[in-house]
Amino acid sequence: MAIRGVYETVMYAADVPAAATFYADVLGLRLVDGPDELAAGFRLDDRGVLLIFDPSRASRPGRPVPSHGASGAGHIAFSVEDGTLDVCAETLRGRGIEIEREIEWDRGGRSIYFRDPAGNSVELVEGDLWPA
Amino acid sequence: MAIRGVYETVMYAADVPAAATFYADVLGLRLVDGPDELAAGFRLDDRGVLLIFDPSRASRPGRPVPSHGASGAGHIAFSVEDGTLDVCAETLRGRGIEIEREIEWDRGGRSIYFRDPAGNSVELVEGDLWPA
Numbered sequence: 001m002a003i004r005g006v007y008e009t010v011m012y013a014a015d016v017p018a019a020a021t022f023y024a025d026v027l028g029l030r031l032v033d034g035p036d037e038l039a040a041g042f043r044l045d046d047r048g049v050l051l052i053f054d055p056s057r058a059s060r061p062g063r064p065v066p067s068h069g070a071s072g073a074g075h076i077a078f079s080v081e082d083g084t085l086d087v088c089a090e091t092l093r094g095r096g097i098e099i100e101r102e103i104e105w106d107r108g109g110r111s112i113y114f115r116d117p118a119g120n121s122v123e124l125v126e127g128d129l130w131p132a
Numbered sequence: 133m134a135i136r137g138v139y140e141t142v143m144y145a146a147d148v149p150a151a152a153t154f155y156a157d158v159l160g161l162r163l164v165d166g167p168d169e170l171a172a173g174f175r176l177d178d179r180g181v182l183l184i185f186d187p188s189r190a191s192r193p194g195r196p197v198p199s200h201g202a203s204g205a206g207h208i209a210f211s212v213e214d215g216t217l218d219v220c221a222e223t224l225r226g227r228g229i230e231i232e233r234e235i236e237w238d239r240g241g242r243s244i245y246f247r248d249p250a251g252n253s254v255e256l257v258e259g260d261l262w263p264a
Contacts, residue, residue, distance in 0.1 A: 004177050006138065029135065046138075066245045066253045070205065073200040084134045
């Protein structure tokens with residue numbers, strides 16, 4: 001097994017277009033697929049892909065790909081360029097988005113947390129807070 | 133907003149140690165945190181992090197971080213080195229893991245799909261199947 005990294009990360013939202021607008025317009029991610037009622041796809045600068053699915057549609061049997069679909073708040077963390085986290089927090093507040101928590105990690109690195117329109121917990125991280 | 137990429141991808145499993153064993157022993161990911169009843173953390177070769185959480189514990193209020201936790205099958209795709217997908221499929225079958233589907237994508241790239249012990253849909257991808 002020569003796994004290089006995570007290629008697709010999935011978040012779920014009953015209203016895919018509303019979530020896609022948030023990730024595109026507020027977080028500035030680049031939409032490369034959709035959005036439609038089923039899904040939206042974003043390409044990140046590091047070549048990774050973020051997919052947003054409506055779990056009620058993605059879980060239907062008989063799709064070309066295996067079914068999946070979860071309900072409840074998911075979590076995702078994005079890495080941001082060093083020195084830009086405070087600007088991100090200001091930008092989010094300026095868009096009316098509440099910063100739910102800010103954490104300085106013992107191991108180094110800082111995080112801010114907020115919610116997407118579907119209630120998922122979104123984190124922006126400056127630095128590297130996990131063991132190498 | 134200068135988002136570089138996805139830093140943490142989260143999957144949910146009621147039995148975190150069982151899922152962690154799968155991702156470590158079968159997929160060969162490098163465990164860097166846990167596992168315990170709440171969570172396990174893996175570091176990928178591209179510096180990204182995969183976290184596995186028990187949703188019933190991660191969703192409890194009053195944790196140091198904002199609550200989250202989803203139920204139902206999630207989905208994740210990992211990228212593998214070019215030319216190694218067939219070997220991955222053979223390795224999985226040799227471990228008794230059923231390959232649920234294999235897809236050759238019109239845009240290029242190939243995928244195989246299987247399930248982790250929690251029922252999440254796991255995909256291994258060779259090549260790049262999304263628009264740049």
